[in-house]
Amino acid sequence: PLAPFRPRLLSDLKGYNSERLAKDVGAGATVGIVALPLAMAFAIASGLKPEAGLWTAIIAGFLISALGGSSVQIGGPAGAFIVIVYGIVERYGVANLLIATASAGVLLFLLGFFKLGTLVRYVPVSVVIGFTNGIAVLIALSQLRDWLGLDIAKMPGDFFSQIAVIGRHLHTINGHALMLGALCVVGLFVWPRLWAVDSKFRQHLDQLDTVSALRATSRLPAPVVALVTLSLLAWVFSLPVETIGSRFGGIPQGLPAFELPAFSWETVRLLVTPTLTIALLGAIESLLCARVADQLGDRPK
Numbered sequence: 001p002l003a004p005f006r007p008r009l010l011s012d013l014k015g016y017n018s019e020r021l022a023k024d025v026g027a028g029a030t031v032g033i034v035a036l037p038l039a040m041a042f043a044i045a046s047g048l049k050p051e052a053g054l055w056t057a058i059i060a061g062f063l064i065s066a067l068g069g070s071s072v073q074i075g076g077p078a079g080a081f082i083v084i085v086y087g088i089v090e091r092y093g094v095a096n097l098l099i100a101t102a103s104a105g106v107l108l109f110l111l112g113f114f115k116l117g118t119l120v121r122y123v124p125v126s127v128v129i130g131f132t133n134g135i136a137v138l139i140a141l142s143q144l145r146d147w148l149g150l151d152i153a154k155m156p157g158d159f160f161s162q163i164a165v166i167g168r169h170l171h172t173i174n175g176h177a178l179m180l181g182a183l184c185v186v187g188l189f190v191w192p193r194l195w196a197v198d199s200k201f202r203q204h205l206d207q208l209d210t211v212s213a214l215r216a217t218s219r220l221p222a223p224v225v226a227l228v229t230l231s232l233l234a235w236v237f238s239l240p241v242e243t244i245g246s247r248f249g250g251i252p253q254g255l256p257a258f259e260l261p262a263f264s265w266e267t268v269r270l271l272v273t274p275t276l277t278i279a280l281l282g283a284i285e286s287l288l289c290a291r292v293a294d295q296l297g298d299r300p301k
Contacts (some may be wrong), residue, residue, distance in 0.1 A: 007067050012126040033224050034059065035076045040244070042077040045142055046085040048094065050244055051251050053077065070293045079283060083138040087273045089159035095261035100271045104278035111283060128288070141166075149174025149241060176239040184226045191222035233251040 013186035033059050043053025057077060062077030088097045111117060138159060144250055145152050155162055194201045195218035202218075234241055244250065268275075 006069075008069050008071050009066055012071055022219055030221060031061075031074055031076065034221050037223065037227050039077045042079065042082055043144075044083045044140070047089045048085075050246050051256065054251070055256055066273060070290075073289065073293050078285060079139055079286060080132070080135045081278075082142060083135060084274075084281060086142065087157040088278075092271065092274065096267060096271055097262045097274075099263060099267060100274040100278055103268060103271065103275040104282060107275060107279040108283055108286075113280070115285065117287050120284065123284070128284070131284075146242070147178065149177030174241060176234075177241045180230050180234060180239070184230055187226040187229075188222045191225055194218075 021141070036054060039053035039057035040050035042051050043056070046053075060074045064073075085097065088100060092100070141159065141162055142155065145155055148166075148170075149172075150166065150169045152169050153164060156165060193199060196202065206242070230247070233239070234243070
């Protein structure tokens, strides 16, 4: 029989104290600081405005935390969906993306109800690795326009067309954008290694009186450090690069106007392929993540 639905939050609130609250606030702040800029970046990469990523991260993160069934999982932007979402928006539009996503949710519910999630154990590991690497290549290609600062009004949705468009616009490379992007990538790799236990930099700092303050800095995630420092660098030196404000006019300060897209069965029939793609990708990622979480959870002795 199916296990009864019970959010893990109800069990975790038993015996809750101030010590656990302090740890949860620190963990929540860390996740939020990393997830919100990442959500904006994923929304832009998917062909949408940054506020779409913000609201998606806030609402979905809250629902996952409130209704989830595990204490060792968090909700956040999934990079694998960038290519899928961009292709759907390019071909069908944002309203149909919402319909396809809702239909995929119904399909996922049916997969769980009929216990079809067990089929994931038959998926070869090599297929999963190839799938993940393929998604990584597509995501990297979709970011070349902004990294190089190319003067391209709109990128196509398919792989080979993107390569052709980028090749035709290589003469419009913005050196400042390329420099900032390269510094960001280097910083993401270097920052954690500076604070590793066996790094010479940290061993040298252990001999200083200000080591406590410096160690507090080491707790900052690398994406946050790169985001703040490089944004300040671009602002101080007035570098000629695109910003969120210059491209999208900033982020709206008020709440968005929620409205349901026009729904019809004829539209749903046209969205069979996008719906299946979203549902299968979500199922595979969720089930693989659940297997890892199962190994980290408490087991009866």
